[in-house]
Amino acid sequence: MRTLRLLFTKELNAILVSPIGYTVAAVFLLVLGYTFSLTLFATKVANLQYIFHQMYVLSILLVPVLTMRSFAEERRSETLELLLTAPVRELSVVIAKYAATLTLVLGIFAASLVYAWILDRYGEPDWGPIYAGYLALVLHASLLVAVGLLMSSLTENQVVAAALSIGTFLMLWFADSVSYLLPTPLDSVAINLSLIGHFKPMVSGSVFLSDVGYFVTASMLALFLTSWQLAQR
Amino acid sequence: MSTELINSGWFLGIIAALVVLFAAGLKLPVRIGSTNRVVTAVLVVGAAVGIVILANVALFRHDAYLDLTREKAFTPSAEARELVRALQEPVDVAYFYQKQNPGARALTTMLRQLERQNPNFRVQLIDADQNPALASSLGVRTYNSAVLQAGGRRIEVVTTDDREIALGLLRLMRRSELVICFASGHGEYDIDNFEFHTHFEGAQSHSHDASGLAVVQMEQHGIGRLRRAQTRTGRAKGFIRDRTANPG
Numbered sequence: 496m497r498t499l500r501l502l503f504t505k506e507l508n509a510i511l512v513s514p515i516g517y518t519v520a521a522v523f524l525l526v527l528g529y530t531f532s533l534t535l536f537a538t539k540v541a542n543l544q545y546i547f548h549q550m551y552v553l554s555i556l557l558v559p560v561l562t563m564r565s566f567a568e569e570r571r572s573e574t575l576e577l578l579l580t581a582p583v584r585e586l587s588v589v590i591a592k593y594a595a596t597l598t599l600v601l602g603i604f605a606a607s608l609v610y611a612w613i614l615d616r617y618g619e620p621d622w623g624p625i626y627a628g629y630l631a632l633v634l635h636a637s638l639l640v641a642v643g644l645l646m647s648s649l650t651e652n653q654v655v656a657a658a659l660s661i662g663t664f665l666m667l668w669f670a671d672s673v674s675y676l677l678p679t680p681l682d683s684v685a686i687n688l689s690l691i692g693h694f695k696p697m698v699s700g701s702v703f704l705s706d707v708g709y710f711v712t713a714s715m716l717a718l719f720l721t722s723w724q725l726a727q728r
Numbered sequence: 729m730s731t732e733l734i735n736s737g738w739f740l741g742i743i744a745a746l747v748v749l750f751a752a753g754l755k756l757p758v759r760i761g762s763t764n765r766v767v768t769a770v771l772v773v774g775a776a777v778g779i780v781i782l783a784n785v786a787l788f789r790h791d792a793y794l795d796l797t798r799e800k801a802f803t804p805s806a807e808a809r810e811l812v813r814a815l816q817e818p819v820d821v822a823y824f825y826q827k828q829n830p831g832a833r834a835l836t837t838m839l840r841q842l843e844r845q846n847p848n849f850r851v852q853l854i855d856a857d858q859n860p861a862l863a864s865s866l867g868v869r870t871y872n873s874a875v876l877q878a879g880g881r882r883i884e885v886v887t888t889d890d891r892e893i894a895l896g897l898l899r900l901m902r903r904s905e906l907v908i909c910f911a912s913g914h915g916e917y918d919i920d921n922f923e924f925h926t927h928f929e930g931a932q933s934h935s936h937d938a939s940g941l942a943v944v945q946m947e948q949h950g951i952g953r954l955r956r957a958q959t960r961t962g963r964a965k966g967f968i969r970d971r972t973a974n975p976g
Contacts, residue, residue: 623796708787
């Protein structure tokens with residue numbers, strides 16, 4: 496556990512020293528603030544559904560920028576071999592990088608709580624969907640970071656890692672669009688692969704455990720494949 | 729013990745099983761048996777993906793649900809849930825919803841929830857604006873139409889209310905014998921006459937309220953009302969007009 500904590504601190508420091516995290520946070524909050532003002536004045540409805548959907552889209556575009564360097568950079572600078580030959584398990588390395596990146600993403604998400612506070616100050620929001628929305632965002636971020644790390648572990652080129660991540664996220668996002676072309680039961684598989692299909696009900700306050708399970712199991716799969724893939728080296 | 733609690737147990741059990749399986753997977757050798765590294769990699773990745781798909785199927789089959797909205801806006805009525813749970817044969821529901829309609833969006837969530845109550849209840853949610861050809865192929869011309877199909881029978885319900893869907897299910901699954909009622913020759917109005925307001929005839933004058941009337945009559949207005957009620961509840965298969973009967 497101590498090793499894991501040390502690795503986590505090292506990774507978090509590396510992220511916080513780099514300007515990438517701050518740039519991503521700035522872009523994220525700028526777009527979010529604009530959307531919040533726009534939708535609040537346009538709809539005059541005290542809910543955060545638009546904001547949650549905006550955060551969903553922005554995460555898909557920005558998380559790859561945060562995860563792309565995790566392993567790719569270490570591979571390029573040949574520090575990965577050094578790390579893997581140290582007396583630490585591959586799983587600990589992966590979990591530390593995962594936890595550090597997820598902490599940053601959730602930190603950026605936490606800044607959006609100010610919108611919930613504004614709604615509470617000037618309106619009477621229904622808090623159930625807001626709690627469910629934040630749960631959906633945490634699970635969504637968890638999956639994106641895990642898949643982003645997997646993609647980063649496959650290459651030493653950061654741009655390739657980011658492109659692979661965005662490509663995978665977009666495929667998962669639109670997976671259900673092809674369901675009408677597929678025969679049974681493949682159509683159900685396509686529908687249930689869809690990121691948005693599991694995200695949308697939660698954001699509106701309707702929480703299925705199977706939706707939670709989708710994000711948790713897919714994150715576990717990505718983390719397992721990353722660790723296993725590193726162990727093969 | 730409630731189903732939701734049991735299904736929550738399933739959730740925890742499945743996640744715990746996956747943790748154990750993946751932990752065991754990390755201990756696998758670089759090569760399994762006499763296979764080379766590539767084959768081993770394909771086997772491990774395939775097995776891991778397969779296990780996750782199976783886990784998700786199990787989670788879907790044993791789902792628990794929580795409606796966190798203040799008004800419980802996404803919770804289907806008890807009648808609809810009971811009906812769906814009791815389905816013995818497959819029913820396909822294609823719901824052509826209008827994305828901009830909040831009621832229709834809420835119904836899509838309810839249908840998804842109902843789908844998880846019984847594998848015989850299969851739901852397809854279709855954005856009518858994005859799939860006009862599919863709507864046309866099923867003869868759907870109105871937003872928020874649900875096409876219910878089972879064993880060659882088909883019913884279309886235009887609604888944003890889950891109770892109307894339940895009513896449609898009842899109509900679809902009904903196996904009762906057809907009863908034919910003859911409603912002519914007793915002085916009724918024509919069956920196409922939907923007039924059924926409360927009607928008073930008294931000593932003083934014709935009126936639609938009871939003030940100052942000694943005698944109350946409501947003759948001949950029943951059949952149109954009966955027809956409307958039967959059509960609304962889906963009990964009526966059709967009405968045949970007797971051309972030989974005297975009108976009125």
